[in-house]
Amino acid sequence: MELGRIDMDLLGRSFRCTCGREHHVPIRRVVVGDDAMVRMGEFARDEFVARPGPGNTAGGARAILVADRNTYAAAGDAARSALEGAGCDVEVLVLGGDGGNGRCVQGVLEADEEAIGRVLARLSGCGSESDVALSKSPEPAAGVAVSAAARKTFAVAVGSGTINDIVKYASFKAGCPYISVPTAPSMDGYTSSVAALLLGGFKRTLPAAPPLAVFADLGVLSRAPSNMVAAGFGDLLGKLTAGADWVLARLVNGEYYCELAAELARSIALECLERGSEIGTRTKGAIKSLTEGLIWSGIAMLMVGNSRPASGAEHHLSHYWELKSLREGRPQPFHGTKVGVATILIAGVYADILGRDPRGIDLADLKRRHRSREEREERIRRFYGPMAGEAIIETAGKYLPWEEREKKLREVVARWDEIRDTLRGIVPGADRVRDALEQAGAPATPEAIGFSSDWVWEALANAKDLRMRFTVLDFADLLGFLDEIASAGAYKRSQGGS
Numbered sequence: 001m002e003l004g005r006i007d008m009d010l011l012g013r014s015f016r017c018t019c020g021r022e023h024h025v026p027i028r029r030v031v032v033g034d035d036a037m038v039r040m041g042e043f044a045r046d047e048f049v050a051r052p053g054p055g056n057t058a059g060g061a062r063a064i065l066v067a068d069r070n071t072y073a074a075a076g077d078a079a080r081s082a083l084e085g086a087g088c089d090v091e092v093l094v095l096g097g098d099g100g101n102g103r104c105v106q107g108v109l110e111a112d113e114e115a116i117g118r119v120l121a122r123l124s125g126c127g128s129e130s131d132v133a134l135s136k137s138p139e140p141a142a143g144v145a146v147s148a149a150a151r152k153t154f155a156v157a158v159g160s161g162t163i164n165d166i167v168k169y170a171s172f173k174a175g176c177p178y179i180s181v182p183t184a185p186s187m188d189g190y191t192s193s194v195a196a197l198l199l200g201g202f203k204r205t206l207p208a209a210p211p212l213a214v215f216a217d218l219g220v221l222s223r224a225p226s227n228m229v230a231a232g233f234g235d236l237l238g239k240l241t242a243g244a245d246w247v248l249a250r251l252v253n254g255e256y257y258c259e260l261a262a263e264l265a266r267s268i269a270l271e272c273l274e275r276g277s278e279i280g281t282r283t284k285g286a287i288k289s290l291t292e293g294l295i296w297s298g299i300a301m302l303m304v305g306n307s308r309p310a311s312g313a314e315h316h317l318s319h320y321w322e323l324k325s326l327r328e329g330r331p332q333p334f335h336g337t338k339v340g341v342a343t344i345l346i347a348g349v350y351a352d353i354l355g356r357d358p359r360g361i362d363l364a365d366l367k368r369r370h371r372s373r374e375e376r377e378e379r380i381r382r383f384y385g386p387m388a389g390e391a392i393i394e395t396a397g398k399y400l401p402w403e404e405r406e407k408k409l410r411e412v413v414a415r416w417d418e419i420r421d422t423l424r425g426i427v428p429g430a431d432r433v434r435d436a437l438e439q440a441g442a443p444a445t446p447e448a449i450g451f452s453s454d455w456v457w458e459a460l461a462n463a464k465d466l467r468m469r470f471t472v473l474d475f476a477d478l479l480g481f482l483d484e485i486a487s488a489g490a491y492k493r494s495q496g497g498s
């Protein structure tokens with residue numbers, strides 16, 4: 001299998017990889033192009049209509065097409081006629097305000113109980129046999145392996161993040177397959193096996209099943225709102241620092257690493273780094289690359305069973321800002337918009353740390369400054385407020401007593417040349433990331449999305465305590481540079497530098 005490029009042969013397959021693991025990609029078809037709706041019709045006919053089975057002796061299929069008003073206007077009719085042309089009975093469910101179904105907060109549809117319930121009501125009974133299979137399965141991804149009877153009904157999510165999350169979760173619960181029709185290249189969740197939901201007023205990420213197929217119409221994607229395209233570009237560029245964090249974790253901690261998944265997540269992002277202005281003017285070629293980059297980044301996550309290939313310190317900064325904004329009741333920029341800005345900062349952290357030399361570290365001084373477990377938890381309480389308990393439990397394993405930290409430090413020092421040279425070959429300069437975002441018309445400074453230098457400092461210094469995943473921020477902390485780097489990063493930002 002050739003590395004560094006997308007490979008349609010991976011779709012719908014299980015295979016033994018050079019990383020030593022068996023990977024399974026349950027998504028069977030990915031089409032990003034002008035003919036996506038035609039191809040979806042062919043797929044629906046072959047997959048559902050032309051396959052009579054138990055309980056479906058007459059053939060035929062029922063498609064529940066879910067959209068909101070905007071996304072239906074963008075792609076609903078085209079999707080509907082493609083499905084009807086394939087012989088499906090299509091039922092349309094438009095969620096959202098102004099006569100639609102589902103709850104809106106300030107005009108925005110939420111992926112909450114009500115919306116999920118409405119989709120579930122339409123899907124009920126479609127997966128009675130596969131429910132059994134699902135409950136026995138340890139892997140959520142197996143949810144797409146539905147019985148022939150369940151094939152009669154399938155869902156089609158016409159929309160972006162929220163619609164996709166609602167349909168992904170509802171179809172998983174109902175045990176029936178779904179097809180994703182993205183209307184904006186805004187994030188990499190289309191192909192993931194988790195759904196971001198708002199349950200009981202809290203944001204939750206729950207296991208679900210990825211779509212059976214993705215059909216993305218280039219004309220529709222090119223007409224998506226510019227702030228959503230810019231957000232998708234930010235999320236995609238985040239793969240560059242996320243990939244570096246994974247390599248760093250392999251080098252420092254011997255963490256499991258899959259070169260194929262890493263390349264799938266990273267290669268298109270690297271290519272798109274040079275195409276900022278094309279993203280800004282929305283050439284079809286650039287929009288196609290952006291969309292494919294996001295889709296294949298999701299597939300890389302599916303392959304390894306977690307978000308490691310696509311999410312590192314830049315995502316931790318974004319999540320930290322998100323939690324802080326929620327606590328303070330402030331408006332949220334899009335996920336990818338925050339990730340893009342954070343990617344510039346993390347590229348700057350890499351440049352800073354790789355320019356230092358840990359061989360000169362004064363171990364006696366570092367030992368004096370070493371925090372006890374209690375001091376660490378006290379600090380988390382100070383910055384995380386009501387979320388502190390969860391953060392302390394989640395990241396308890398990150399704490400190293402001095403003896404263990406010293407041992408790890410000595411290992412890093414002994415391999416410093418290798419670590420530095422490997423990472424320098426991977427991480428792009430902060431200026432390149434910022435230029436690309438600016439050319440694309442995306443916000444490229446924390447100030448542009450309403451975050452002060454205090455917020456930058458706070459996130460750089462504390463975001464590592466949000467998740468167990470090891471990133472460059474943990475690495476900086478291990479070497480005793482984190483507070484200095486966080487202050488320098490925040491200061492430079494406030495001066496308009498990188």
Ligand SMILES: [Zn+2]
Pocket residue numbers: 187188235238311315335336339
């Ligand atoms: Zn993301």
Ligand SMILES: [Zn+2]
Pocket residue numbers: 017018019020021023258259260261
């Ligand atoms: Zn692998």
